[in-house]
Amino acid sequence: MELFILAFFTLGYLVLGGADIGVGMLLPYLGRSSEERREVIAAIAPFFLGNEVWLVAAAGVLAGLFPSAEGGLLAGNYAMIVALLVSWVARDMGLWLRGRLPGARWRLGCDAVTVAGSWGLALSWGVLLGHVLLGIEGPLGLLPALAVTALFGTHGLSFAALRLRGGLRRRAAVLSGGSGEVRTYALTASALVAVGLLAGLRLSPVPGTAAATLAPVVLALIPLLVGSQAWVWWTFRHRVTGPSYL
């Protein structure tokens, strides 16, 4: 049950937050002008706040249900976690700050920070998952890292294809060919879930003693949490029709 809870939030993050990472990585490809990029960002804007908290929740679950594994996983991968956090902060700030000033150079700079942060996130996840999954460190660890990074990028494209319109949508659908946007998204999402599941199986952390009290509380909360997110998904189910607040 404890492992199910941890997997639920981690895999939820990889699928939902992974799309934001991928769209951020490919922002220069998807949007060629500042206005186009703003519309591409609108594809993820209403979701990214609600998506990134899946990872916050996973970290909270790790702290509460698997405290002995938490230290090993985070402190044991110190540099990668620091890189992941700095990239995460940079990506978020690039998105948040973009619309705060009118200048073209400001927006270009913010977009550059968003793109760099998204690549940093994908690569740190890649190195981390490669390390956990295959136990590879050093230069060779870059191979699985690049594979995971490519997967994030593809997943971002498949999500963007579901959300954008017109020329932007065609650009995003470059890899899906004739197989349909929903099926492509299902495929990239499944691939991310598979990578996450394999890493989780390799790791198989042991629950702590608070789990007996805490796990039922978390299980009872899950419908509420999913319900709140479902409201967001339902509200923004249509394709992007123009720029958003960001």
Next chain:
Amino acid sequence: MLGGMETVDLARLQFALTAGAHFLFVTLTLGLATLVAVVQTRATFSRNPVHLRMTRFWGQLYVINYAMGIVTGLVMEFQLGLSWSGLTEYAGDVFGASLAIETLVAFFLESTFLGLWIFGWDRLNRWAHLALIWVVTLTAYASAFWILVANGFLQNPVGFTESGGALHLADLGALVANPPARVAFWHVLGAALVTGGFFMAGVSAFHLRRRTPEQDLFRKSLRVGVGVALPALLFTAASGGMGFETMQLPKIAAWAGDADRLAEAQAQLAAVHGPGDHLPPVEVVRGAGLAMILLFVLMLAVAAASFLLMVIRPAVRGFRLWHWCLTLMIPVPFAAVLAGWIFREMGRQPWAVYGRLTTAEAMSPVTSGQMALSLTAFTGVFAVLIGVNYWLLARAARRGPEGAALGADRPADVPVPVPAF
């Protein structure tokens, strides 16, 4: 600069800078969320355009501030496992539970619903939109509550059993009812409303002094800000006074500067833990406590005078010296909040879990090189972001409601939206 410091000092500095930065932003978040919710409630009932513009303007400032609270908060959450795995291994089975609940019932819901509030501005039924800001506010309170349950446990460990060299959760109810947690929650909540109140009053006073457009909006806002700040100050002081009754002996003794009680505290702890210095840095604790109380007196004087002045219409319109004073007061609650935090946390030293685990024992087995690198990275990034965000916050505050992008109509050069169905 970092060369002469021990790894544990670097780790403490890193956590303190992250937590301090986080605290600066979330205090305003917590206070401003409440005020925005109140203003939006009035706007929803009255449909008065001034109230609607008030909601958008203060909401915009709230959102700018909120973003920094998030990014510092998530770094802080990961830092527990990153730099303090000794703490999570020893006590994670107890206080990890409150962190887990915080991320789920507070952080998760707060962010989800805030996204809906921001981006769903014109898409949702106005009552649903109003409900959202209240849920965001209440989940922000819940976040403060559960974080202070975790902190209260570190101050005064309760609700656990010890076996196998680690603590285990025995009584979640005792953890929640822990007096240092509950009292601190009310104290922080009050301080947040003080911060939000002074912020709203100070920004409004700036516009009244400059005679910018929207005088009516800022007169109303000034009254809301002052009207909240004064009672919140009294409430904060009352809960703070109760807090003194829940403090550890060394902290009280350091605060009083009482050599006898300091010796007594040292003797008590030495009897259990053997020889060594078991006391907090007395001067820092005293200085921080004193600063907090002096700033409280200053705020009380200004808030009480403002409370009287705000019922005099000509004063609200044109008493420029008072307007100046209110604007200059904006940073004061932040300083008081930081002083109170230093008082509480430095007063707990040298313990991570009071009387059980020292801060040095709480460290992760990381090298000083790793720690220096992450400290440099986080400090560099946060220094830039804090500078940029405060500048943008001040810029948005100065520009007034005209510049608020939140809930604004789409720009004219953008094609009219076509429904997808």
